[in-house]
Amino acid sequence: MSGRIVPPSAASSAPAGVSPSLRALFLGFASVGLSGFGGVLPFARRMLVEERRWLAPEDFNTLLGLCQFLPGPNVINLAVAVGARYRGVAGALVAVLGLLGGPFLIVRALGPLYTRFADLAVVQGVLRGVAAAGCGLLAATAWRMGRAVRGKWMFLPFAVLAFVLVALLRWPLPAVMLGLVLLAATAAYLDGKRHGARA
Amino acid sequence: MALVLDLFLQFALLFCVAFGGASALLPEMHRVVVAQKHWLDDATFTHLYAIAQGAPGPNGLVVTLIGWQVAGLPGALAATLGMCLPMSIVIYLLMRHWHRFAKHPLTQAVQLGVAPLAVGLVAAGAFMIGQAAGLAAGGLALVGLVALLQLQTRLHPLWLIGLGAAAGGLGWV
Structure with missing residues (x-):
């Protein structure tokens, strides 16, 4: 194996003397x-x-x-x-x-x-229970992430739109993301400029 | 071999748009792997997700498991590599210059704009898992209970997964 290919540049401020093998x-x-x-x-x-x-x-x-x-x-x-x-x-x-x-x-x-045991009713039940718990954990994560979004009135509609397109309409994600990232980033950029001008 | 290559390509493409991490990608993985390619059925997909939930490791582990289920060890490696490779290259090229981009208005605009999309995608992931698992009333009650406990208490998520496993084993879900 060759040594390091990316030298720790001047920009990186890793703690001195650190060089894990x-x-x-x-x-x-x-x-x-x-x-x-x-x-x-x-x-x-x-x-x-x-x-x-x-x-x-x-x-x-x-x-x-x-x-x-x-x-x-x-x-x-x-x-x-x-x-x-x-x-x-x-x-x-x-x-x-x-x-x-x-x-x-x-x-x-x-x-x-x-x-061997995937067909057993108990195993099926356990896995379904774990999936349900995972579903609840994900829902809680989404809720927390949603609360942390800045500018809720402007941005949460984008969250709802992403959910509807992906979960309910099952549109392909690459197209959805490309479109929505452009829209949401433009909105954020214009909003930032507006605030910047006011400040 | 064609299958292994296809696994790599599908996951490489998927993870190029995976804002919000692997959990946000669940609906799209399900769409491609179950509905479009017919590599797995609903039940197996749900089981793999549940196994990845119950095992230690990062959320991306479910991708390795899907690859393994579809095409054995070569499949596991191909899917995992597909997940990691595209962004690894970008990170490799970007990381020494990132501090210069980080404060740029355009970067910050994308960062702000992507955040709500990730919220929607993670919520879609929750919806999709519940749907694919075919949850009955008991299962939906469990989903609500787990979400509530996770938000209102400081219980470690592992306890909640254990609760789900127990309730499922007893046939309540």
């Missing part, structure tokens, strides 16, 4: 992947900022901002960013492998049980 990156992200149920972001922050100090708190916020700005799975994006920052392409690969590998092996080990 590929092995450390793998193990660090494996610990994150195995510790979280239904979302591992809080564990990722604890590992990166508090325990191993690979990122300063403000670095974490900036990188997470980028990962949340871009589409895709946020925590996996974050693993890519941290891995690439310290060990280039190889670092990004081992970080993602660590994050997903452990959970996948656990599920894989339980897989034969699923194939």
Whole structure:
């Protein structure tokens, strides 16, 4: 494996002297992947900022901002960013492998049980119950995210529109997102300008 | 081989528009994987989602499981790679310059505009899972109870998933 391809640039202000090896990156992200149920972001922050100090708190916020700005799975994006920052392409690969590998092996080990017992009424019931709980958790997450949206009167209609188009009308997501991102971002941009002019 | 390649391409395309993460993508994954490609049926899709919920790991794990169910280990790798690769490349190219873009009015406008869309998509994810699971009255009551507990108490989500498993095992859902 070649060394680092992306040198920590002058712009990055990683804590001095930090240079985790590929092995450390793998193990660090494996610990994150195995510790979280239904979302591992809080564990990722604890590992990166508090325990191993690979990122300063403000670095974490900036990188997470980028990962949340871009589409895709946020925590996996974050693993890519941290891995690439310290060990280039190889670092990004081992970080993602660590994050997903452990959970996948656990599920894989339980897989034969699923194939064998999936038809049992009890197992069907348990899985349906877990799906219902997941549905409730997602609904709660959506509610919380909705409360955190700034400028509710202007922006929540976009949330409703996205829900109707995707959940009820089952339109393809790429087209929906392309259209709605353009509309919502334009609205936000014009609104920002208006406020900027007033200030 | 064509199937594995198709898995990679479908998930690569899906995750290019996955604002709000993997949970927000559930309806679209369901549309492509169940309705359009017929790779899985409703029940299997719901089961895989439930298994990913009950297992540790990031939300994206469900993608690995879908790939695995459709085409074994090569499928799992292809779907996972499809999920990670497009944005990994963008991140790789952007991350050293991000601090310059972050404060730009256009970046902030997109960030503000995307937030409500993610809300709608996560809500659509909840709706879709409830629908695909074919929940009866008991199941809907459980959904409401779990959402309420999650919003009003500081209980760890794992307890609520356990509650769901227990209620389901007893045949109430």
